[in-house]
Amino acid sequence: MPVITYRDALNQALREEMQRDDRVFLMGEEVAVYQGAYKVSKGLLQEFGEMRVVDTPITELGFAGVGVGAAMVGLRPVIEFMTWNFALLAIDQVVNAAAKMLYMSGGQYHIPIVFRGPNGAALQLSAQHSQAWESWLAHIPGLKVVSPGTPYDAKGLLKAAIRDDNPVVFFEGEMMYNHKGEVPDEDYIIPLGKADLKREGEHCTLVTYGKSVPLALQVADTLAKEGIHLDVLDLRTIRPLDTEALATSVRKTNRVVVLEEGWEFCGVGAQIVDYCQRDCFDELDAPVVRVHQADVPMPYAKNIEKAAKPDAAKTIAAVRKVMYLD
Amino acid sequence: MAKKKAEAPGETTLGATDAPTRLALLRSMLLQRRFEERCAEAYALGRIGGFCHLYIGQEACGTGVISMLRPDDYVITTYRDHGQAIARGISSRAVMAELFGRSDGCARGKGGSMHLFDRNTNFLGGHGIVGGHVPVATGVGFAIKYRGGDQACACFMGESVVNTGAFHEALNMAGLWKLPVVYIIENNRYGMGTALERASAIHDIYQRGAAYDMPRGVVDGQDVLAVRQAMGEALHRARTESMPTLLEVRTYRFMGHSMSDAVSGTYRSKQELEEYMQRDPINVLRHHMEAKGEIDDARMAALDDEVKAEVQDAWDFADASPEPALESLYEDVLVETTT
Numbered sequence A: 001m002p003v004i005t006y007r008d009a010l011n012q013a014l015r016e017e018m019q020r021d022d023r024v025f026l027m028g029e030e031v032a033v034y035q036g037a038y039k040v041s042k043g044l045l046q047e048f049g050e051m052r053v054v055d056t057p058i059t060e061l062g063f064a065g066v067g068v069g070a071a072m073v074g075l076r077p078v079i080e081f082m083t084w085n086f087a088l089l090a091i092d093q094v095v096n097a098a099a100k101m102l103y104m105s106g107g108q109y110h111i112p113i114v115f116r117g118p119n120g121a122a123l124q125l126s127a128q129h130s131q132a133w134e135s136w137l138a139h140i141p142g143l144k145v146v147s148p149g150t151p152y153d154a155k156g157l158l159k160a161a162i163r164d165d166n167p168v169v170f171f172e173g174e175m176m177y178n179h180k181g182e183v184p185d186e187d188y189i190i191p192l193g194k195a196d197l198k199r200e201g202e203h204c205t206l207v208t209y210g211k212s213v214p215l216a217l218q219v220a221d222t223l224a225k226e227g228i229h230l231d232v233l234d235l236r237t238i239r240p241l242d243t244e245a246l247a248t249s250v251r252k253t254n255r256v257v258v259l260e261e262g263w264e265f266c267g268v269g270a271q272i273v274d275y276c277q278r279d280c281f282d283e284l285d286a287p288v289v290r291v292h293q294a295d296v297p298m299p300y301a302k303n304i305e306k307a308a309k310p311d312a313a314k315t316i317a318a319v320r321k322v323m324y325l326d
Numbered sequence B: 001m002a003k004k005k006a007e008a009p010g011e012t013t014l015g016a017t018d019a020p021t022r023l024a025l026l027r028s029m030l031l032q033r034r035f036e037e038r039c040a041e042a043y044a045l046g047r048i049g050g051f052c053h054l055y056i057g058q059e060a061c062g063t064g065v066i067s068m069l070r071p072d073d074y075v076i077t078t079y080r081d082h083g084q085a086i087a088r089g090i091s092s093r094a095v096m097a098e099l100f101g102r103s104d105g106c107a108r109g110k111g112g113s114m115h116l117f118d119r120n121t122n123f124l125g126g127h128g129i130v131g132g133h134v135p136v137a138t139g140v141g142f143a144i145k146y147r148g149g150d151q152a153c154a155c156f157m158g159e160s161v162v163n164t165g166a167f168h169e170a171l172n173m174a175g176l177w178k179l180p181v182v183y184i185i186e187n188n189r190y191g192m193g194t195a196l197e198r199a200s201a202i203h204d205i206y207q208r209g210a211a212y213d214m215p216r217g218v219v220d221g222q223d224v225l226a227v228r229q230a231m232g233e234a235l236h237r238a239r240t241e242s243m244p245t246l247l248e249v250r251t252y253r254f255m256g257h258s259m260s261d262a263v264s265g266t267y268r269s270k271q272e273l274e275e276y277m278q279r280d281p282i283n284v285l286r287h288h289m290e291a292k293g294e295i296d297d298a299r300m301a302a303l304d305d306e307v308k309a310e311v312q313d314a315w316d317f318a319d320a321s322p323e324p325a326l327e328s329l330y331e332d333v334l335v336e337t338t339t
Helices: A006-020 A044-048 A061-070 A084-098 A135-137 A151-163 A212-224 A243-253 A268-283 A302-310 A310-323 B019-044 B057-065 B084-089 B092-099 B133-147 B159-163 B165-177 B205-212 B224-241 B270-277 B282-290 B298-319 B325-328
Strands: A003-005 A024-028 A053-055 A075-081 A112-117 A144-146 A168-172 A179-180 A198-200 A202-209 A229-235 A238-241 A258-260 A289-291 B073-076 B124-126 B153-159 B181-187 B216-220 B245-250
Touching: A006 A044, A006 A179, A024 A061, A044 A053, A044 A084, A061 A075, A061 A084, A061 A135, A061 B124, A061 B133, A061 B245, A084 A112, A084 A135, A084 A258, A084 B092, A084 B133, A112 A151, A112 A212, A135 A144, A135 A168, A135 A238, A135 A268, A144 A151, A151 A168, A151 A179, A151 A212, A198 A212, A198 A310, A202 A212, A202 A243, A202 A289, A202 B159, A212 A229, A212 A258, A212 A310, A229 A243, A243 B325, A258 A310, A268 A289, A289 A310, B019 B057, B019 B084, B019 B092, B019 B224, B019 B298, B057 B084, B057 B092, B057 B153, B057 B181, B057 B224, B057 B245, B057 B282, B073 B084, B073 B133, B124 B133, B133 B153, B133 B165, B133 B181, B159 B165, B159 B181, B159 B205, B181 B205, B181 B298, B205 B216, B205 B245, B216 B224, B224 B245, B224 B282, B245 B325
Parallel strands: A024 A053, A024 A075, A075 A112, A112 A168, A144 A168, A202 A229, A202 A258, A258 A289, B073 B124, B073 B153, B153 B181, B181 B245, B216 B245
Antiparallel strands: A003 A179, A144 A238, A198 A229
16 A cells, blocks of 8 residues: 555545545635645645636635635635644634534524644744644534544545535644555545544543644553553544444543643543543543643743643553552 | 726616606615514514614615516625615515514524525625625626626715725725726715715715726615616626726615614704705606606505515514524524535
8 A cells, every 4th residue: 555645645546536536625715726834735736727717816704704605605625724823814704604503594694614733743933833722612512623633644635625515624733744554546535523543542541632732642652561451542533533432442441541732621631531421421430530731822832832842651640540550 | 986987878768767666665675664663662562682674765776786687686784784685686574584584584583684685586695894895795796797797887886985905905906907896985975974085085075986997876865767877887797897886876874774773963063964865766756757747645655554564564573573483593504415
């Protein structure tokens, strides 16, 4: 099987879906002539032309709304945000327009749209460019929220997101675009709403998604050498969340750690904890422990930025804590 | 139009009306007026809840604009949407049932007064966030151009929208990409209680179109025939050149901003209100038709009886329509994907 980058996996997904369905178009800042700020759209302008690969002015609120309007009357837009940090300017269109249109029209207008781009921190970008927004958007009924952790998942999930008839919020990561993995050349879909057990073990469940997946796998490999075997449950889709896969794993291991990039308060991990206590109260052998960003805006200086982010050491400590090993 | 007048087949033919058309316009405006007078009554009785923004005084804007559209064109608007919905042909029954929060409403009781929708007439909704629907209209224009059709999108907004970022972003793209959207500013002089002069650095707000190299103009919004003519020119430009237009329609709201706002309020004088009410859009057209011998007091009274009966029928229909089934609470959040 070919080994390609996460970036090229996304590029393949876009190309295949644009070939398959001429209602699909890509719109955003620098997606066409510049070939994408992170080169995810490389070559697409040349193949599909400027009506289907559309450079916009710097106007997140505006072009997100253009996508909603186009979706409302039958097109299938993919809206690229250069980063989700900039997408905050477009939140009205994502939350008030895309997510609500089907409901407030009494089922008459569905919005088949994908909002995608890198999310969370990269390196030393400081406070305004380093935020993970998935808990905000996962809060909203009417949206699906997806965050792939591997190149294989990136391709299959993006294709599913483009084919979905609902608004899908799709979180990538600047630090992931160069990650490599096996990705089939052919057409395949990973259904939204299905988690993936990326490692199997009996001692503890490590729940995560997106950019934290490689970190979780690294932690699992390290701990395996000490004889501690983790279930690494990659949610892949945060909303709708695969509560069945979560409960199955928790009932097996009886211990849970949640690893996410974002802040603790009202984070995705808080929802996981709630599902655990609701569905698996009697099966838990220890309180769930959460690993997350420090509850501060992201700093610039290398040492304190590192201290703010979740990492392997913090995750290993969390696993040891729920296993009462310390 | 102030600028870039299209080489249209003589202006007079674009919005020209014959006697039956004028009668239909009169009937539509009268229906909207009587419908909304009953809305105020229903609101007082608690039959209509939430926010309720009446269009009374502004009927010539929506009626003039929409009467020029084809069935395959699109309409998108704000929360002050009852009159436009009726002008577009959504039945007064379906609109009243929606206002009553009933299952036969045009949005199944999910939208209410501010969110009337109807796929059959390409009525893309009333929208509740000031400015939010303007980029959506630009997207509709983008889709029309993408598919290569000669449809157009009519986007209504109040004058306070021109101060939002969404307006600027949306019109810039429409000007840049030459999209077939007519942006209609219904300038009723007040954004809620704030006068235009207290909110906008310029007062001839159609001139904002200059910033987007967009054809633009201003028209008397109490004269439905003048609105039709201006809309005709804008639509001709949209269909033949794929060009947007910014059309300012100067009008006045005869009622408060919403039902919680007294009719004249603290922000405008009773005298000002009474002066504007001298130019009631229904009377402006009626006098025009009287001069042509097309209507008299007896025919006007008969027409009034006819629309009042239609509104009573709408009320009775809404009253008899069942409340939404409880299970509908969880419907329409997501749609089942079939592809």
